[in-house]
Amino acid sequence: MLRKISMIIAAGLLAAPLAACGDNGGDSGSGSGSDSGxxxxxxxxxxxxxxxxxxTANTKSIQDSAKEAGIELKFSDAQQKQENQIKAIRSYIQQKVDIIAFSPVVESGWDTVLKEAKDANIPVILTDRAVDSTDTSLYKTFIGSDFVEEGKKAGDWLVKEYQGKTETVNIVELQGTTGSAPANDRKKGFGDVIAADPKFKIIASQTGDFTRAKGKEVMEAFLKANPDIDVLYAHNDDMGLGAIEAIEGAGKKPGVDIKIITVDAVKDGMQALADGKINFIVECSPLLGPQLMDLVQKVHAGETVPARVVTEETTFTQEQAKAVLPSRQY
Amino acid sequence: MTTITRLAKHRLFWPVAILVVLLLSNLIFTPSFFKVEVRDGHLYGSLIDILRFGAPLILVALGMTLVIATGGIDLSVGSVVAICGALACWRISEQGDQNSVGGVLVAVVLALGLALLLGLWNGFLVAGIGIQPIIATLILMVAGRGLAQLITDGQIITINSSPYKEIGAGYLLTFPVPVLIAIVVIVVAVLLTRRTALGMLVESVGGNAEASRLAGIRSRRIKLMAYMFAALCAGIAGLMISSNVSSADGNNAGLWYELDAILAVVIGGTLLTGGRFSIGGTVIGALIIQTLTTTIYTIGVPPETTLLVKALVVTVVCLIQSPSFREKVFKGRRQRPPTPSAPTAEAPAKVEVPA
Known part of the structure; x- marks a missing residue:
């Protein structure tokens, strides 16, 4: 009896991914023999x-631009688990897709599966996040944001904003999740730029875990410990939004009494920017679909591509935010 | 002298002493730490922050105390926090006028109703089917985050509702509303458990479920009620947390809250094995944890070492709490006089306990 039940369960487990693959194959009908090029x-x-x-915006951008470029997309969601992602890549290898692209959940542990792809002569493109493989021949290129550059852009704006002034500028920083690449790099880029001028002082720097609730809690403590804060630099919009509430609770005006710089440019952040509560946002764009499809076509045609492609990103001031807000996708 | 020794024997002496020492240690780094002023028509200061951000943890830990007293444990409270915040925010975001008080009330009632239902589920698994509490509530701990994300559609729901905001960030007669809510729930819990036989029944079930069943206590029903109360407390905490930032984050709201709550209960002197419990101890335990967090932010411990500092303080707190450890240290001192020990440093704090 027990054996029968476990067999049924095992059969169900086997069937589930098959069914999912069938769904993905979708529109073209005969996707199997597409090796001819x-x-x-x-x-x-x-x-x-x-x-x-x-x-979500990242996913949508990739799906939309694949359709536009006439590329057949087989899409799978790893639900934050590396083993799912490895499974998906293996199934793509078996299905003999032309190109594999993925956003690695974590940085390490990819060598084996990437080697399998290489042996099967399927080029791999990394998007948004990098892997730590020492063998760079395992993937063709890495497309994604340059977090250090984002931090630099934030610093540049600050330097320009306080140009010609001599008094000390007290800065507090809300870092992302400790140890994560965006947190490390955004801190570094920003720190490097403002280090050139001794009037800029980071008087407090804590992690807010990229969340609104923590951003608010930490900012409350900053406000109590440091009565004189001029600038807040938050590693993402959400922490900045939480901090805005803390600043308002302290009876100060965000954007006026304390200038605020954030990174990301999600819709809620852009709204706050347009409302004048944030002063400057550095974009970290998820819309890398068109660039990715361009790379896919080039790699497929055998052209050489640069090993590192940076996403096209911009920055927003309050006026720019007002202008683009109605057409913002995410 | 006798009053001091008697005070030191009180079960809440050490938790209170630790809290006082933690608070006083802030004076070294932040002289204005104890300053409380009225700003914008409400109280403002680090102490108020501790109470305000500590209120959700106090509530969750309060519910956890009763569950632990029955000999169980509830790992799902963090997920319930996320689910209730998500449901309330989703409901409010769906209605046309987010500022209508009626609509907010409906959302709150819905969310708390769902919390009770989730508590019923936990209680059913534990008391009805007899699954080990740690496993039974693990189910909802894992599945609950998925449920919360299902409600929020994987996004952060932002709302703009001033009546809802009152729950977590509002002030009533200059006092923060979440603190007032927490006080009300604490008073109700104390009255129910200490003025009626309920508290004794809970302790007897935790002490020996089978014996109390044979003595005629409906231990299953008591357990069921404990889990429902824990989920309700977590639900209220979820409303507070989401209301405080006017948004529901299915991924991160209440993340690891169950662990903080269990720690608060343990620091407060309630045994994990069940039986006797101390609501006052739990409240102080939760305040110790929040004071520690606020202290770390205020004095600017680098984020890389925050967890280490927390762990060290918690270890010291737990050691000081343990009677057998204290005995050993005191004995050791008698044999070898020059050894300095942590408790002596707290001697002056003893006098301030009644205040």
């Missing part, structure tokens, strides 16, 4: 998950 390019893409609005 003259047909549609088949791209297998493994996404991290759907953990944030940023990620």
């Amino acid at each position: 003259s047909e549609k390019i088949v791209l297998g893409f493994s996404q991290v998950g759907a953990e944030s609005g940023w990620r």
Whole structure:
């Protein structure tokens, strides 16, 4: 009896991913024998998950631009688990897709599966996040944001804003999750730029875990410990939004009494920017779909591509935010 | 002298002493730490922050105390926090006028109703089917985050509702509303457990479920009620947390709250094995944890070492709490006089305990 039940369960487990693959194959009907090259390019893409609005926009951008570029997209969601992602990549190898692209959930542990892809002659493109493999021949290129550059842009704005003034500028910093690449790099880029001028002083720097609630709690403590804060630099919009509430609770005006710089440019952040509560946002764009499809076509045609492609990103002032807010996708 | 020794024997002496020492240690780094002023028509200061941000933890820990007293444990409270915040915010975001008091009330009632239902589920698994509490509530701990994300559609729901904001960030007669809510719930819990036989029944179930069943106590029903109360407390905490930032984050709201709550209960002197419990101890335990967090932010411990500092303080707190450890240290001192020990440093604090 028990054996029968476990067999049924095992059969169900086996059938589930098969069914999912069938769904993904979708529109073209005969996606199997597309090795000739003259047909549609088949791209297998493994996404991290759907953990944030940023990620959802990222997924949508990839799906939309694949359709536009006439590339057949096989899409799978890893739900934040590396083993799911490895499974997905293996199934793409078996299905003999033309190109595999994925956003690695974590940095390490990819060598084996990437080697399998290489042996099967399927080029791999990394998106948004990097892997720590020492063998760079395992993937063709890495497209994604340059977090150090984002921090630098934030610093540049600050330097320009306080140009010609001599008094000390007291800065507090809300860092992202301790040890994560965006937190480390955004801190470094910002720190490097403002280090050139001794009037800029980071008087407090704590992690807010990229969340609104922590951002608010930490900012409350900052406000109590340091009565004289001129600038807040938050590693993402959400922490900045939480901090805005803390600043308002302290009877100060965010954006006026304390100038605020954040990174990301999600919709809520852009709204606050347009409302004058944030002064400057450095974009970290999830909309890398068109650039990715461009790379896919080039790699498929055998052209050489740069090993590192930086996402096209911009920055927003309050006036720019007002202008673009109605057409913002995420 | 006799009053001091008698005070030191009180079960709440050490938690209170630790809290006082933690608070006083802030004076070294932040002289204005104890300053409380009225700003914008409400109280403002670090102490108020501790109470305000500590209120949700106090509530969750309060519910956890009763569950632990029955010999169980509830790992799902963090997820319930997320679910209730998500449901309330989703409901409010769906209605046309987010500022309508009626609509907010409906959302609050819905969320708390769902919390009770989730508590019923936990209680059913533990008391009805007899699954080990740690496993039974682990189910909801894992599945609950998924549920919360299902409600929020994986996004952060932002709302703009001033009546809802009152729950977590509002002030009534200059006092923060979440603190007032927490006080009301504490008073109700104390009255129910100490003025009626309920508290004794809970302790007897935790002490020996089978014996109390044979003595005629409906231990299953008591357990069921404990889990429902814990979930309700977590639900209220969820409303506070989401209301405080006017948004629901299914991923991060209440993350690891269950661990903080269990720690608060343990610091407060309630045994994890069940039986006797101390609501006062739990409240002080929760305040110790929040004071520690606020202290770390205020004095600017680098984020890389925050967890280490927390762990060190918690270890010291737990050691000081343990009677057998204290005995050993005191004995050791008698044999070898020059050894300095942590408790002596707290001697002056003893006098301030009644205040």
